[in-house]
């Protein structure tokens with residue numbers, strides 16, 4: 641039943657959030673690549689994220705779930721997560737630059753937190769480069785920094801939120 645529910649698309653606050661299917665992989669790769677090169681804060685840090693359709697297929701085979709937001713048939717937002725033991729790991733949050741600041745990122749994060757909790761996760765974790773300026777954004781969901789460490793020329797921030 642849970643699997644069935646996951647497969648059913650849901651219309652939430654005007655945005656259609658659903659699980660990605662193989663036919664969506666190419667568009668997801670293009671969206672992530674474009675989104676990561678366009679930072680949330682104009683002029684802020686950005687980097688490349690060059691996923692391939694094969695990488696997405698492998699991640700899904702290994703248990704990752706990929707949520708997408710569609711508008712008029714186009715994928716405009718995405719967020720992945722995987723469960724490991726009792727932890728829900730969030731990865732690859734991305735929203736198309738032209739659809740930002742409408743709460744799509746927030747809806748995707750909230751969706752994953754609810755899904756993770758429903759599937760038994762006790763905590764949610766993510767990693768973000770400090771230079772992205774997104775730590776306050778994730779704090780607004782209740783994530784707290786648990787560790788910071790150097791990552792090449794940057795600082796990697798490990799964040800965690802209790803779900804129970």
Ligand SMILES: CC(C)(COP(=O)(O)OP(=O)(O)OC[C@H]1O[C@@H](n2cnc3c(N)ncnc32)[C@H](O)[C@@H]1OP(=O)(O)O)[C@@H](O)C(=O)NCCC(=O)NCCS
Pocket residue numbers: 675676677678679680681682732733734735736739740741742743744745746747767768769772774777780
């Ligand atoms: C991060 C990202 C997914 C957010 O998507 P989004 O749909 O615009 O997010 P939301 O609409 O939910 O929220 C945007 C928030 O940023 C805030 N914001 C917007 N511009 C800002 C700025 N210049 N400075 C600070 N905050 C800003 C908004 O006020 C809003 O805050 P709120 O939720 O408290 O209202 C999107 O910017 C993105 O794809 N970035 C590039 C990829 C990336 O960095 N991914 C995360 C990797 S860990």
